[in-house]
Amino acid sequence: MNVTMSLADRLRAFVDIVGEANALTATADIKPYLTENRGLYHGASPLVLKPGSTAEVSAILKLASETGTSIVPVSGRTGLVGGQVPREDGQDVLLSLERMNRIREVDPVADVIVADGGAILADVQKAAEAHDRLFPLSLGSEGSCRIGGNLATNAGGTAVLAYGNMRQLCLGLEVVLPTGEIWDGLRRLKKDNSGYDLRDLFIGAEGTLGVITGAVLKMVPRPRGRQVAYVGLASPEAALQLFEKASQRCGSALTGFELMPRIGIEFTTKHIAGVRDPLTSIHPWYALVDISTSDSAETAETMMQELLAEAFEAGLVSDAAIASSLAQQNAFWHLRESMSEAQRPEGGSIKHDVSVPVSRIPAFLAEADAAVHALMPDARICAFGHLGDGNIHYNISQPVGADKAAFIARWREVNAVVHAVVHRHTGSISAEHGVGQLKRDELAASRPAIETELMRRIKQAFDPAGIMNPGKVIG
């Protein structure tokens, strides 16, 4: 087997590994794999492979390394940076984990779930729930995103404040290396200091160092009490002060603290069926405060009431609604989670996924708003997100009546001014969505040269043939 095989023979050999029934070769079948949700990237590929086992993944990558065939791993296809989209030259073969979607084992005594790389996040959550546990990773696309992709992008979401990113929720991995070798690192130990941390190197590498085919995931105790409040605020400063108070008072019981602007509430109540504003009064900013307690429902209740009472007294909070039922808690969160989708009917949206030290959020917002309005006075800024993590989805809807294509054409220009503010506050221009194609070159230009150099050396060491998701993360 070598690089001189004809293309047809090579593709045939790949198909033989998984069998005809598990390979897509017709243009119409392949099409859904060639774009991503935002429509920013359109790639081409002759073949989608759907292996059914780790051994098949291994055989595919071995053949790929031997023949110099580039492979793009595909998980739930919900990524937002083009990491799962093949390049335009039509050379990349797609490797989809969709058939490897089993929950391999739930061990409630060790508090772990072992899952295939293609297991859907919601299925992992349900498996934990069935054992009266919580798998805390939670994000908008949880019904279709898959564990392998969650790990490859070190996914964040709405419960990071209390439970951390995906990195913190994983104890062990099974990875097929670009050479086809299998690393069985499926450990389920809380502590293991026995060599270099390979696990964390694969997590967040966006499929450029290997394919994650299995993982040991941590479960945590299910909270016994929960309270969610929707709070009207005068400014991001007030939100920050409320967050600090909540953090001090609630400690690790503070599970979520999300910031939302008035315009986001307007978009959401207007465009998303069934969503309404929980408050009758109108405020420039809002926070969603989520408190979960391990001991009893009353503790969460008391904590939230005392926090809000204190915040009212300090003049931080203008008005607030505390959810009175599970349905209301879900409705409050649904409002927040629909915010991105609610921008769609408003036309084009230029997006940023940035983080700064939490204390810098008000200054960042003020400076970024000024910079964007200097470029486009009528742009409608809809900045929302995980204030407690310092992570803002700084989205900008087009001016009313503007031309969508002309607006979107200014994506990079707008990025440049917003990211300049991020750098001024020592932040990251890629907080939770990853690098993919979208931010590859911009990151390389902004990080220390030695860092890119070390990444390049690692890539070379793990993938000497350069076949794994080429063109993503590093050039």
Next chain:
Amino acid sequence: MNVTMSLADRLRAFVDIVGEANALTATADIKPYLTENRGLYHGASPLVLKPGSTAEVSAILKLASETGTSIVPVSGRTGLVGGQVPREDGQDVLLSLERMNRIREVDPVADVIVADGGAILADVQKAAEAHDRLFPLSLGSEGSCRIGGNLATNAGGTAVLAYGNMRQLCLGLEVVLPTGEIWDGLRRLKKDNSGYDLRDLFIGAEGTLGVITGAVLKMVPRPRGRQVAYVGLASPEAALQLFEKASQRCGSALTGFELMPRIGIEFTTKHIAGVRDPLTSIHPWYALVDISTSDSAETAETMMQELLAEAFEAGLVSDAAIASSLAQQNAFWHLRESMSEAQRPEGGSIKHDVSVPVSRIPAFLAEADAAVHALMPDARICAFGHLGDGNIHYNISQPVGADKAAFIARWREVNAVVHAVVHRHTGSISAEHGVGQLKRDELAASRPAIETELMRRIKQAFDPAGIMNPGKVIG
């Protein structure tokens, strides 16, 4: 500058970087750097360098790479695996971070401390306390161990259950690479998905990939309530059940759960001044349960009382003492933390630092005890540690009246049978102390070959001249 310089000229050039006053060349001055606490390793070195800045560390490593001079980084010298001890051939130059011991900055709004690699752990704890925060890493040697070493070994300790290992407490690093290049990764972001996770690669690499000269460390809110109980138990099974109950009931408020055997209590009360058994009744096993709550002192109080009441009712707990003052809380912990030291007057001790999935601890202890007693019927097993982390310090004191040297000579033989039990339970033979010299070859023999191979490729990519702490972690 090249490898053909005479040894004397080479050493002279190193001394010139830090200045005469900051270089030790006299045998008597160097001597304390050549051994470690347990007396297992004795090395040799012609020179100890004490750089005063990151730039000086950089100059040292650049010269070392150019001249092929091996460098052993030295932090607080409290490591237990020989990682900080030079080799016996006298070629290694020691690089001590002891002069780089500053707290560079405390930022209570971003909840971070920026510290030099040589800052003493207790000083970091105090700096957090001065700002009404907690830096949660806590271990026996905290008065002398240093942050660089804590990071290089991914230190654990007694609060891992709630706060994680050192890895979870670090946001960013400054590292001098073996080539002398400086990586400024001193980020203070909660979220940053912008490339390969270099930080976690340096953490736990035991100084074989570079020297950690600075770090951004996380502070957490100081608990408002705390309760510590000392509990008498019939068996490790009862301890495990109590842990599960505590975990379910207290969630993240359960800060510590330590297991201790009767013999450990006997050694400690006998040999450590001022320590007494908090219970008058005698039990085969004991647990130390530590609950910290963020909201109020009463919550911790109530939680502990309800937990113990329920455990008594279920027949899990035979007797218990709840600390009635801060002094008593400290006394309970002092008993636990003196347990290793209390073994010393009893003669030789063969030690293991192992982890297994938490649920396997009772089976592990039973099988390991049987295996050790089959070898040495009169060996006195003193197995204690972090049950909640699945991490046991499985220590074995020599039989009464035995010859210490003859007993210690059987170290590897005893290791072999204990570690075989660990492997049977899919555990780690290096849970928190690291690899160093002590476990290098044994780990290489027990882990998948591909894992050692990947580690070797990373080592080669970061340290092409092979000068960084050679012979440690990987051969």
